[in-house]
Amino acid sequence: MEFRKSLETILNVLKTKDDFRDQIVHWHTIPPKEGELVEMPVDLDQRLKLALENRGISQLYTHQGEAYKLASGGHNFVAVTPTASGKTLCYNLPVIQNILKDENSRALYLFPTKALAQDQKSEINEMIEEMGVQLNSYTYDGDTSPAIRQRVRKAGHIVITNPDMLHSAILPHHTKWVSLFENLKYIVIDELHIYRGIFGSHVANVIRRLKRICEFYGSNPQFICTSATIANPKELAETLTGTNMELISKNGAPASKKHFIFYNPPIVNKPLNIRRSATLEVRRLAGEFLKNKIQTIVFARSRVRVEIILTYLKELIKNELAKKSIRGYRGGYLPKQRREIERGLRDGEILGVVSTNALELGVDIGSLQVCIMTGYPGTIASAWQQAGRAGRRQGEAVIIMVASSSPLDQYIIQNPRYFFEQNPETAIINPDNLVVLVDHLKCAAFELPFREGDTFDGLELEDILQFLAEERVLYYNNETYHWMNDSFPAHNISLRSASQENVIIIDQSDIANVKVIGEMDRFSAMTLLHDEAIYLHQGVQFQVEKLDWEEKKAFVREVDVDYFTDANLAVQLKVLEEDMLKHMEDVDYGYGDVTVQAMATIFKKIKFDTHENIGSGPIHLPEEELHTNSAWMSLHSNTVADLSEKRMEEALVSAAHVLQHVAPLKVMCDPSDLHVIAQIKAVHNNQPTIFLYDRYPGGVGLSKKIYETILDVLNEAIKLIENCPCYAGCPSCIGVESSTESIKKDTHFLLSKLKDEANVVKK
Structure with missing residues (x-):
């Protein structure tokens, strides 16, 4: 009970100490919620039933039961429930059940990040181990060794990957994946709400290519999607997959008690209404929890902000051992470093983490008790995802949103009803964006030629195919359009950004040991990696000595200065x-x-x-x-x-x-x-x-x-x-x-x- 006591003590400090209490604009307590359960499906394989019982699962939450029913009936569906509500079983149950019935059956799992894919692989493999059956589940990403890749292609019942790998490594080489495509029964798309904007528009076209290849091999897979709360999950799922969807939106999972605190930094200049920096207030608040050994996650809006807060917190914690247990986490870190941080959070070695929205998704990072957001994350859905990182496994959770002086933050902080009662936002994608569409038509033509009259999942193509033939990208012969280039097009198309090339960041502090420490998209590099910029990485400061724009390389050297840079x-x-x-x-x-x-x-x-x-x-x-x-x-x-x-x-x-x-x-x-x-x-x-x-x-x-x-x-x-x-x-x-x-x-x-x-x- 030591943890409860110290958490309650700090909550009491926030309520009673003047310099905290006066800044709390709104304190919203969400009471705990009981779960709603249904009996296990009668047709569930006994081995699967036993494995679930060994993990303490003898009944299903209502949304899991409904998902199993829809999947068994051959329906495509999207399940929309909050973080930590057991969405994984919505797809794992029907998929494993199907493979146990027919060992040739295959499933493809798509996760937006490698971290999520690794996390899900561990969970599904534990279940398979408990059943003691020959069922192969593998991740297939950039970190998969060549020796294992062949095994995945030939014998993977469940292939767990991300859209980028599907786009650049699986679809272009579909002839090596015949057993997957011929027997593909389920396509699972997790964290659906992430597929919005340019990324979602790209992924919708990757799905069009995937369906085209499945049709070529004679399979017609079902789609199972899961999502955090957004205003239009059914519409988004249907646009992304090009299929009709059923919607599951009633959540049957229990939830722990949550304190949601809206915190506005003090005004330092009254006539001008200028407030103290949100970053400095976050340092103060996070410091209170970390000093009391309460596991805390701090979210910041940008990479630079993550590194600034990390620097502050390490200075605040005097104990050397404690300093090592506070880490940063963001895009641009190398995979090995990110896996190590995720593991440290799960086993409690890491006490605090400062992250961009990279940790917003459902990676299992254990039982964090406190989540502090530096400013409003930009969408209500994103804010609830970040809040869901705290209190996943036990007791009370505390979520503090610290407002910056930005108009959006001030609007949210002063209108708590808007935040708690407003429908989450609409996720928008445009798969027919011409730039995106033409890129993926090139990829699709490389994978399988187009015949006259063919559509791209229902989309008329004749004009675009003729244009590509005139541009000598495709070769037209005998009513068929063939790819006619040496290289394969997917290699040059990034799903994540409008710019095709990333800038590589090279650390040359030690001339004998020059190494790549990260990467950044071109648009961001203009303002974050210009000559003389201060680039922060894991709380260490680097100065950009030279940005080679032609070669897309930034050369940096470690420095120790008391400032950071900001560009116009x-x-x-x-x-x-x-x-x-x-x-x-x-x-x-x-x-x-x-x-x-x-x-x-x-x-x-x-x-x-x-x-x-x-x-x-x-x-x-x-x-x-x-x-x-x-x-x-x-x-x-x-x-x-x-x-x-x-x-x-x-x-x-x-x-x-x-x-x-x-x-x-x-x-x-x-x-x-x-x-x-x-x-x-x-x-x-x-x-x-x-x-x-x-x-x-x-x-x-x-x-x-x-x-x-x-x-x-x-x-x-x-x-x-x-x-x-x-x-x-x-x-x-x-x-x-x-x-x-x-x-x-x-x-x-x-x-x-x-x-x-x-x-x-x-x-």
Whole structure:
């Protein structure tokens, strides 16, 4: 009971100590919930039944029972229940049952990350061991040795992989996987909500290719999907898989008691409503739990923030042994390091971990008691996923969301009802994005030739195939389109980003032992790996000595400095084509194709602790061009005639800032997926305009959704400004510190004008 006592003691400190208590905006306690159970299916194989009983499972939760019933009846389905509700059995039961009945039967499991795949393999293998049957379950990823690969291809009943491996290593070499494709009965897609935006659009096309190959080998597999809570799970599952789906949404699992605390850092400048840094408050809160040996996970929004918090926490914990038990976890770390951290969390060796959303997914990392979020994660679904990392196995759990000064964080923290009662966001994908689609048609043609009249899972292709033949990518002969290149196309197509090449990070601190320590996508590298940038890795500081942009290599050396760096990106935008336009009395609302030119310009050096600017420097990198979709709103000159040009510009930039933070609430995307910029005179119409564009080539439907729901977005933006307690405008609403009342008033005026006209459109 020692753990309960110390957790309760700290909760008491938060409630009673002035400097904590005064910052708690909302304390929401979710009571424990009893589970709802059903009897085991009567047709379940006795060996499987016994293995479950040995693990203490004699009945199923209602959602698991329903999943087994649907799978047995040949239905495709998606199960949507919270973290730690036993979703794994929704697919493991029908799959194992089927293989026990027919040993030739095969299943393919897709997980978005390698960590999840490894985790699931351990769980399923434990069950197989307990049954004592000859059932082979293997992971197939980049870490699988060549010797094992052959065994997986020939004898794997359950092949556990990720979309990237399916795309680049399995489908292009399907002739080596005949026994899998001929006998494929189930395709399991876990963590469905992750497949949104550009990644989801890519994966939907990988699934189209997979179905095409299954058809070639004469199989017609069933789809089983599981997801965290989103607003449109059925629609997303159907778009992703191209099949009709049944929905399971009633959760029968029990849940532990959870304390959800909304924490707003203290105001350090009242007139300007500037708050203390969220990072520094997280250090203070996490320190309280870690000093008392309470296992804690801290989530941060960016790689840089993870490393800053990690540095702070290690300084705070004086004991050397304890310092080693606090680790960072994020993309860019090498696989061996990540597995080691996951293991350390499970067996309790690691006391605290600071992570990006890489640990948000269902990897079993043991029984963490506390989850602290540095700022709102960007979506309600993501926040609940992170919260679900605490209290998975025992007793009470504490979740603390520490707000930053950003408008989105302040909106969420001051509207707890929105967070607890609002439907989670809609996940959007666009499998027919031309850039993505053409890439995957090349891959599909390499795998199997297209005949005239063939469709791509129902999509007409004739025009695209003719175009590819004219471009000499495909060879047309005897009513058939063949791939005609030496290399295979999947190798050059990344599912994770719009940019095809990653920048490799090379540590040359020790010339005798130069090594690769990580990698980063090209767009991020412009602002995080430029010359002189401070790159943080596991709390160690490295300075970028040279970024070789042509070769995509960043050379870094270990340093010890008391600052980090932050870079500016200059953006130019031009409208290429207006697809939709509503011309109103005072405002134009448009949607169409745009071209965006982005250039990293200068970087600032920011001191740890005080976060003051202590220097800056130029960035010399070429411009990057992006062709995408955008929604926009243009104000007619007569509408803003009363404002001077300076006031007009300040208000327009502030309105864009508010919209940048509010718009991602409406479409389930990371704020970095949807960019907002203001132009005082837009190139295409000479009017003051705000653009909201997808940060991906060809767009994935985010800005289109914004165009369709613009009234809701503007309503939320106005509410955010009205609810901010500052007098003249501050970083928590309009994004700048203002000494005159006019900027906040003018921003409110512009947004209200835009909203009034949008209201007319809706009616």
